Amino acid sequence: MTVRKEAMDARVDAVDAVIVERMRRITDRVMHLTLRRADGERLPDWTPGSHIDLVLGDGTTRQYSLLGDTRDPFRYEIAVVREHDGRGGSRHVHDVLQAGDVVGIGGPRNNFRLVPSPRYRFIAGGIGITPMLPMIRAAAEMGAEWELLYLGRSLTSMPFADQLLEAHGERVRLRASDRGRVDVASWIGAFDADTKVYTCGPVSLIEAVVDATAAWRPGWSRVERFEASDAGEPARTTAFEVEVEGSGRVITVEPGVAVASALREAGFDLLTSCSRGVCGTCETDVVGGDPDHRDAILDDVERAAGNCFFPCVSRSKSDRLVIAL
Amino acid sequence: MTITSTAPSLIPTTDEDPFSEAVLADPLPFQHRLREAGEVVLLERYGVYAMGRYDTVRSALLDWQGFESSAGVGITDFRAETPWRPPSLLLEADPPHHNAPRSVLAKILGPRELRSMAPRWQADAEALVDEVVARGTEFDAVESFAEAFPLRVFPDAVGIPDEGREHLLPYGDHLFNAFGPENFLVEHGAPHIGEHSAWVNEQCARDHISSGGFGDAIWAAADRGDLTTEQAPLVVRSLLSAGVDTTVHAIGAVLHAFATHPDQWARLREDPSLARVAFDEAIRLEAPVQTFFRTTTREIELGGVRIPERRKILMFLGSANSDPRHWHDPERFDLARDPSGHVGFGMGIHQCVGQHVARLEAVSLVTALARRVETIELTAAPVRHLNNTLRAWKTMPMRGTLA
Numbered sequence: 001m002t003v004r005k006e007a008m009d010a011r012v013d014a015v016d017a018v019i020v021e022r023m024r025r026i027t028d029r030v031m032h033l034t035l036r037r038a039d040g041e042r043l044p045d046w047t048p049g050s051h052i053d054l055v056l057g058d059g060t061t062r063q064y065s066l067l068g069d070t071r072d073p074f075r076y077e078i079a080v081v082r083e084h085d086g087r088g089g090s091r092h093v094h095d096v097l098q099a100g101d102v103v104g105i106g107g108p109r110n111n112f113r114l115v116p117s118p119r120y121r122f123i124a125g126g127i128g129i130t131p132m133l134p135m136i137r138a139a140a141e142m143g144a145e146w147e148l149l150y151l152g153r154s155l156t157s158m159p160f161a162d163q164l165l166e167a168h169g170e171r172v173r174l175r176a177s178d179r180g181r182v183d184v185a186s187w188i189g190a191f192d193a194d195t196k197v198y199t200c201g202p203v204s205l206i207e208a209v210v211d212a213t214a215a216w217r218p219g220w221s222r223v224e225r226f227e228a229s230d231a232g233e234p235a236r237t238t239a240f241e242v243e244v245e246g247s248g249r250v251i252t253v254e255p256g257v258a259v260a261s262a263l264r265e266a267g268f269d270l271l272t273s274c275s276r277g278v279c280g281t282c283e284t285d286v287v288g289g290d291p292d293h294r295d296a297i298l299d300d301v302e303r304a305a306g307n308c309f310f311p312c313v314s315r316s317k318s319d320r321l322v323i324a325l
Numbered sequence: 326m327t328i329t330s331t332a333p334s335l336i337p338t339t340d341e342d343p344f345s346e347a348v349l350a351d352p353l354p355f356q357h358r359l360r361e362a363g364e365v366v367l368l369e370r371y372g373v374y375a376m377g378r379y380d381t382v383r384s385a386l387l388d389w390q391g392f393e394s395s396a397g398v399g400i401t402d403f404r405a406e407t408p409w410r411p412p413s414l415l416l417e418a419d420p421p422h423h424n425a426p427r428s429v430l431a432k433i434l435g436p437r438e439l440r441s442m443a444p445r446w447q448a449d450a451e452a453l454v455d456e457v458v459a460r461g462t463e464f465d466a467v468e469s470f471a472e473a474f475p476l477r478v479f480p481d482a483v484g485i486p487d488e489g490r491e492h493l494l495p496y497g498d499h500l501f502n503a504f505g506p507e508n509f510l511v512e513h514g515a516p517h518i519g520e521h522s523a524w525v526n527e528q529c530a531r532d533h534i535s536s537g538g539f540g541d542a543i544w545a546a547a548d549r550g551d552l553t554t555e556q557a558p559l560v561v562r563s564l565l566s567a568g569v570d571t572t573v574h575a576i577g578a579v580l581h582a583f584a585t586h587p588d589q590w591a592r593l594r595e596d597p598s599l600a601r602v603a604f605d606e607a608i609r610l611e612a613p614v615q616t617f618f619r620t621t622t623r624e625i626e627l628g629g630v631r632i633p634e635r636r637k638i639l640m641f642l643g644s645a646n647s648d649p650r651h652w653h654d655p656e657r658f659d660l661a662r663d664p665s666g667h668v669g670f671g672m673g674i675h676q677c678v679g680q681h682v683a684r685l686e687a688v689s690l691v692t693a694l695a696r697r698v699e700t701i702e703l704t705a706a707p708v709r710h711l712n713n714t715l716r717a718w719k720t721m722p723m724r725g726t727l728a
Contacts, residue, residue: 042387045674047424070420071390115551116425138421196550219550264663271601272665279676280436281665302437 016055016294016313017256018043020101021075030127030159031094034068035076038102042073044276044296048134049112049224052076053294054089055104056097059234062089065131065200065224066108070138076105079159081127104235106294106313107277112224114138117196120146121188123209125201126153129160131224135198136168148172149187151205185212188221197221235292240316244268245287245324259311259321268325270311277313284311288322291315336630337362340369343616343639344505349711352615353656356644364628365638371400371506373618373637374630377644379651379668381627385619385640386672392619392638394675395419399504399618399714400637409503410522414559415678416567426560427678429546433539436681442482446685449478450693458697458727463704466584466721471577474690475569479682483564484538485528496521497570498712504618505713525565529558539564564679571613572683574717578611579604579687580694582658584701584723589660594695594728599660604687608669610658612643615716617671642668643716698725 022034037043051065068077083090097103114120114135122132129150139146148168152158154176164172175182185208188197197220199209206223213221242259243250253262260282263270273281277295291309302308311323339362341355342348348355359366359377366375376382385392395418397403403412412418414426432438457469464470472494480490499514499521527533534540540561547557583590583603593599618637625632632638645668647655653662670677677683694701702724710719 045389047420047428073388073390110428113428113551114421114424116553116556117550138424141421217550219548269599269602269663270665271605271663273667273670273680274672274676275666280681283436297435308437 016104016106017102018076018105020097020099020103023097023099026079026159027157029082029157031080031082032159033078033080033093033097035078035103035105036074040074043076044108044278045073046070046076046108046296047110048114048138049131050108050110051112051131052078052108053104053106054078054093055106055235056089056092057101057103057237058088058092059237060089060092061106061235065112067130067133070134076108079127079130106292107296109296109299111299112198112200112222114198115196115219115222116142117194118144119192119195120144121195121197122146122148123151123184123188123197123199123201123205124148125151125199125205126157127159128200128202128205128224129158129164131200132198133160136164146171149182149184150174151182151201152176154178184208188212191216191220193217193220195220199223200225234317236315236317240318241320242316243288243320243322245322247325250320253315258313259315263311263325270325272312275312277310280310282310282312283308285324286321287324289316289318289320291321292317336365336367336374338367338369339375342370343368343375343641344508344510344713346509346711349713350709352643352716353647356641356647359641360644360648360650363630365630365632368639371637373400373639374632375639375641376627377641377648379645379648382640382642382645383666383668383672385638386668386675389419389674391622391625393419393622394619395422396620396635396637397618400506400639401503402620402635402637404620404635409518410500411559413563413566414556415563416675420674423674425552426556426563427674429543429551430560430563430678433542433546434679434682439681439685443685443689446478446689447693450474450689451696453477453690454693454697458725462725462727464723464725466580466701466723467573467577467707467718468720470690470694471573471580471718471721474576475572475686478686478689479568479572480565482538482682483561483568484535484540485533485565486535489524489528492521492524493565493569494573496525497566498715500566501570501614501712501714503713504616508713510711510713525562526558528565529561531557534561567677568679568682570715570717571677571679572686574613574715575604575608575611575683576687576690577718577721578613578716579607579691580701580723581707581718581721582607582610583691584703584721586658587700587702589658590695590701592660593691594699597692597695600688600691600695601684602662602664603660603691604684605664605667605669606658606660606662609646609652609664609667610656611716612646612669613716614669614671614714615643616641616714642671694725697728699728700726 018035019038021036024032026032051063055061064078080093082094120139124132239254241250251266273279292315293303294313295310364381368375499518502510531544543560546552547554621636623634670680704724705722707721708719710717
């Protein structure tokens, strides 16, 4: 055991709780949230296209794209659209959540990476504009050419439309469906090795783009659906047990304590490095139970497999998690 | 040495040269003086701001926004001078340019991808140990193990040909020297770097890479559009640049630590699962990569010192890893210690992307050695190999007794 234990553990345990710094209604259905850490420390780094898991007080987990500035290490920004179909997360954010409240986060993870290209065509439908905002900044910074097609129901319902138009003028094409349809396929045009297409929006838009680019070289047209996939069981807000296979020992992990800390406290050797779920050093086999993944490493398939987790940030959804050290 | 606080700046300054032969041969006394002088110390000779304390170094490593890499991570300012080779897309890049190459390599070299290599490397390590002890139980641990094992498994894993591998170590050695000032070490390597570079660059091309390895996976990423075809060879070059000398010296460090701490070797033999901790504890203690530079992107205040914009800072990773403010009894090699959080691999977005590869190589070798060899001891004083960035051994004469 080392002298750095207390200091390090305090950092580890604070990593998944953030404070809602600001809430701003930007259209009649969209709320713009700014999050920061309670201790004022850096948040984990992220890249354009990333999303975070937002864990609300009752354990409800929803995924939201980060839309802010990757150069700001202290703030995450997300936009939450009020859903009509009654899934609880967005209603809770709109009606219950207030500035100053504490929420949990997981990630950030990126399944929608901006890959290098001389030219980009960005296509956003409604709230699908959120991952495009940091992508546009990065594309501009890398000196790439880009254009944006932004579709929505009406101009007033389309978040950030005015700012985009003001900042970028003719690179941006806004089209509200109350003013007629857009032929997405003709806007995309033919395959061009120097152009990559990024689309985020509702299923109908994604399907139109997938059809239009079906014959393209794989990887040149990339899509992300914005409706949050159901994250399954809600995250736990109570203590859980971790059984270390073969040791005959079961330890209890209290809320707000990292599994890594609890394991060390119990005398188990565990090598960690970043304490942020980024580097992968502490990867641990899970042989029983249902991990609550909070890392930035695993993709959706690997998460669903549930056979490993990163105890520096990840937790358990089940009463007991069985791990092999 | 005199460290003086000079008004009005109140910056502790030193005229010591961390790249002198004396300091490179034994950096610990200098590092101690550096840490004691303050959070930030001005190296007068170079006009560079040095930091040696754990908290300061760790914070600087994390703060890519304030301390950029694209102006070079050596003393050369890429904004003002021409680098000796085209800049690395990983080490010498910042977001957003850094994002794609980093994510491609991080996936290829991730712990999950490496699991499939573990049995083969374990077998390779056992074969090497058998070969060496069959020749005799006295050997030079640098040549026989620290160099031999990475050169046996890593280039194969990348997928480059056998022919010409002797270029890899001198190429890396000069690369790491070139981060420092143009001193005797850089002058020594300069005449030959052309041929080493030419060979290394040639191996990065698609038609030189065999299928199924890391290099092939990088080119496959280019086919998917995750990288451009212009970027792919440079990403392969990053593997060959940063993946050989570093691992060689890391394995040298862990073997030296065990040879000089027989009680710890006995502990490892009792509990082979300690190999991972042993490797990181050795990295903490020796820091094979001692230093890296960054460049300030704005005026930054640290410990009451104002560092102007566009100035080079020098982070002493080895010093941070032996800072008693953070580590208990830091100069002890101790398998009971938890070395988590050491900065020997860096920290943040530039943290060593190959650390899982290095760890697996070292753990494979140390495990194989512990299985066959009951005790190891030095038979003569080991000799340091000097490098402006790397802490390394040239020779390490050793004797083992077979289990």
